[in-house]
């Protein structure tokens with residue numbers, strides 16, 4: 001079922017506010033992803049956010065904000081992907097990006113497999129509990145490693161760093177509680193990571209403050 005103008009407006013407004021260029025084909029993939037997410041949500045608990053405009057801004061635009069700091073990464077691992085956020089949203093927006101999503105809940109991974117096959121996206125979905133041992137878990141080491149709403153930075157940095165390919169970047173997606181640059185840099189240093197960028201932004205419709213922190217191995 002089409003999501004209607006509220007979805008299109010919130011997506012367009014959010015992308016414009018963040019200065020993100022996402023072409024018409026990618027927007028169509030994002031809409032198709034959101035439609036299937038809401039359709040599956042009636043039988044599998046994937047998200048509490050169900051209004052079309054809210055899905056566009058709080059899920060899709062928030063996920064796509066990562067494009068501002070992603071650089072030229074060719075491979076991306078999304079840990080605790082849930083309904084595919086941010087991994088599937090990023091695959092919709094950047095066709096060349098090879099994405100692996102993992103989640104411990106089998107039903108969510110069934111959704112990820114179904115939606116990415118239907119939309120013909122280069123996404124692998126794995127049902128596994130990420131515990132920091134990529135080889136044993138069948139997860140790749142990637143140039144970009146990310147999670148959203150998965151755990152706090154103090155736990156995420158040491159775990160996520162285990163999945164970095166040489167020269168890769170680790171991303172922490174942060175909400176209102178994002179610490180200052182000095183605090184994040186100190187936390188990174190504890191785990192052998194250098195803070196490279198702290199990108200703060202505000203989602204225009206909701207006014208929610210967000211940030212993305214990017215780290216590299218020292």
Ligand SMILES: C[S@@+](CC[C@H](N)C(=O)[O-])C[C@H]1O[C@@H](n2cnc3c(N)ncnc32)[C@H](O)[C@@H]1O
Pocket residue numbers: 079080081082083084085086102103104105108128129130131147148149150
């Ligand atoms: C709050 S949800 C966030 C989902 C999605 N990233 C989002 O932003 O909407 C956290 C997800 O992490 C998954 N999860 C929790 N611990 C995990 C682990 N160790 N490995 C993989 N997935 C995990 C849960 O099943 C859940 O789907």
